[in-house]
Amino acid sequence: MLVVKVGGGSALNHDLIAxxxxxxxxxxxxxxxxxxxxxxxxxxxTKLGHPPEFVTSPSGYTSRRTxxxxxxxxxxxxxxxxxxxxxxxxxxxxxxAVGLSGLDGRLWEGPRKEAIKIVRDGxxxxxxxxxxxxVERVNSxxxxxxxxxxxxxxxxxxxxxxxxxxINVDGDRAAAVTAGSLGADALILLTDVPGLxxxxxxxxxxxxxxxxxxxxxxxxxxxxxMKKKILGAKEALAAGVKRVIIADGRLPRPLHRxxxxxxxxxxx
Amino acid sequence: MLVVKVGGGSALNHDLIAxxxxxxxxxxxxxxxxxxxxxxxxxxxTKLGHPPEFVTSPSGYTSRRTxxxxxxxxxxxxxxxxxxxxxxxxxxxxxxAVGLSGLDGRLWEGPRKEAIKIVRDGxxxxxxxxxxxxVERVNSxxxxxxxxxxxxxxxxxxxxxxxxxxINVDGDRAAAVTAGSLGADALILLTDVPGLxxxxxxxxxxxxxxxxxxxxxxxxxxxxxMKKKILGAKEALAAGVKRVIIADGRLPRPLHRxxxxxxxxxxx
Numbered sequence: 001m002l003v004v005k006v007g008g009g010s011a012l013n014h015d016l017i018a019x020x021x022x023x024x025x026x027x028x029x030x031x032x033x034x035x036x037x038x039x040x041x042x043x044x045x046t047k048l049g050h051p052p053e054f055v056t057s058p059s060g061y062t063s064r065r066t067x068x069x070x071x072x073x074x075x076x077x078x079x080x081x082x083x084x085x086x087x088x089x090x091x092x093x094x095x096x097a098v099g100l101s102g103l104d105g106r107l108w109e110g111p112r113k114e115a116i117k118i119v120r121d122g123x124x125x126x127x128x129x130x131x132x133x134x135v136e137r138v139n140s141x142x143x144x145x146x147x148x149x150x151x152x153x154x155x156x157x158x159x160x161x162x163x164x165x166x167i168n169v170d171g172d173r174a175a176a177v178t179a180g181s182l183g184a185d186a187l188i189l190l191t192d193v194p195g196l197x198x199x200x201x202x203x204x205x206x207x208x209x210x211x212x213x214x215x216x217x218x219x220x221x222x223x224x225x226m227k228k229k230i231l232g233a234k235e236a237l238a239a240g241v242k243r244v245i246i247a248d249g250r251l252p253r254p255l256h257r258x259x260x261x262x263x264x265x266x267x268x
Numbered sequence: 269m270l271v272v273k274v275g276g277g278s279a280l281n282h283d284l285i286a287x288x289x290x291x292x293x294x295x296x297x298x299x300x301x302x303x304x305x306x307x308x309x310x311x312x313x314t315k316l317g318h319p320p321e322f323v324t325s326p327s328g329y330t331s332r333r334t335x336x337x338x339x340x341x342x343x344x345x346x347x348x349x350x351x352x353x354x355x356x357x358x359x360x361x362x363x364x365a366v367g368l369s370g371l372d373g374r375l376w377e378g379p380r381k382e383a384i385k386i387v388r389d390g391x392x393x394x395x396x397x398x399x400x401x402x403v404e405r406v407n408s409x410x411x412x413x414x415x416x417x418x419x420x421x422x423x424x425x426x427x428x429x430x431x432x433x434x435i436n437v438d439g440d441r442a443a444a445v446t447a448g449s450l451g452a453d454a455l456i457l458l459t460d461v462p463g464l465x466x467x468x469x470x471x472x473x474x475x476x477x478x479x480x481x482x483x484x485x486x487x488x489x490x491x492x493x494m495k496k497k498i499l500g501a502k503e504a505l506a507a508g509v510k511r512v513i514i515a516d517g518r519l520p521r522p523l524h525r526x527x528x529x530x531x532x533x534x535x536x
Binding site: 044047048049075077078079083085088091092096097099100103104106141149151160163164165166 | 356409419426434
């Protein structure tokens with residue numbers, strides 16, 4: 001079992017990724033696809049007069065400020081425009097895709113953060129009206145039911161809180177928990193760089209292989225979105241996934257490349 | 269088996285409908301929910317700078333002009349914002365909802381109209397870049413699979429063409445075909461009037477019961493959206509559904525009311 005997460009950057013080539021997914025499925029590989037949509041959400045939110053805001057936690061992670069209106073726009077883009085575009089793109093390649101959010105069938109369930117600490121102008125403040133959380137339980141029965149009947153599950157945030165609220169969760173970390181719960185042998189995180197870079201954005205400083213023991217150092221080293229990918233990698237390995245590959249989603253056959261050694265391999 | 273279609277008018281009370289769905293399910297009823305989203309799509313399309321356009325066929329049916337950009341906005345609203353709001357609303361009531369579009373698992377498949385004839389300024393013209401079609405095949409296996417495992421399917425347009433393109437289809441008629449393919453004993457179409465009115469908008473002229481033989485006359489009589497509801501009713505009856513009820517979606521317990529004789533009953 002392979003879990004593939006496609007990042008939300010606009011430089012990723014969705015057609016080439018879909019081609020490669022279809023090829024892997026024809027070769028008999030079991031696969032689950034997960035996608036993001038951060039960049040397009042920023043654009044649409046701005047057009048709709050509710051521009052995005054990002055907040056930084058005291059430990060340096062950035063995330064989207066998610067009030068109720070942001071959540072609606074997030075669902076429009078992730079679950080509407082992008083998820084259905086993925087499903088359509090895959091059907092045109094003969095793949096019987098079924099798109100679901102983490103709300104559907106309580107696929108991704110976890111706690112909503114009742115209060116989040118953020119740093120603003122150098123001072124810590126607490127937000128209480130944010131709809132953000134974390135995936136703790138995966139309804140892997142529903143994913144397996146679809147796989148067993150020949151469907152390709154195409155999953156996307158948001159998730160659902162234990163109280164039944166839609167919550168914004170990080171897609172890379174949701175993918176990690178999903179890979180763990182399905183006993184996947186690999187998790188591939190496709191992004192718009194060749195992998196983890198020792199000195200971003202210098203692509204010649206690609207780290208080819210990272211041992212789990214190095215991850216805490218690498219999390220410190222990484223900036224922005226990459227920080228959460230490494231955190232996701234760490235969580236996936238802890239959940240029993242054998243290897244995590246951070247790879248380039250802009251090139252032809254990106255999954256075949258990742259599986260044959262390109263990108264950054266994280267594992268023993 | 270009961271198929272319920274919730275219209276896309278803003279006057280319908282979604283919370284009261286969800287309460288009633290949850291109550292029927294607790295009482296052991298099998299049910300599939302289908303929803304529209306026309307009014308909100310108009311609003312969002314206007315805000316995004318791509319205002320809606322409606323076209324009229326030579327036989328007097330109006331439909332949304334659906335170019336590729338309209339289809340994207342349509343998916344944002346129907347599959348994103350509204351479908352996920354329905355799923356969340358139902359989960360908060362203890363219903364294990366799974367939201368799907370007609371694209372997912374080729375749930376609603378049919379021909380795309382290669383050319384549509386419309387009347388503009390009194391003259392017939394032909395449009396060739398429209399993504400509109402009709403549902404001919406329902407993947408009732410997928411719906412039954414979800415029902416058997418305790419999930420409530422929550423379905424919404426678009427559908428998928430035989431070539432794998434997303435196509436805008438009428439929700440009422442899709443609900444009719446779905447009810448037929450599931451062998452439903454009733455189809456309830458919830459709308460923002462008490463039922464079919466002899467003289468719209470005079471609610472005192474409600475038609476309590478209509479025999480199938482009267483439907484062609486009633487289609488002539490009806491205007492706008494109601495025309496397609498009656499056409500859907502006709503198609504559902506032809507497909508073996510025993511009764512179609514057009515009922516008020518603004519009131520408490522709208523499904524119980526419809527089942528106990530309120531609204532317009534169409535059947536033998």
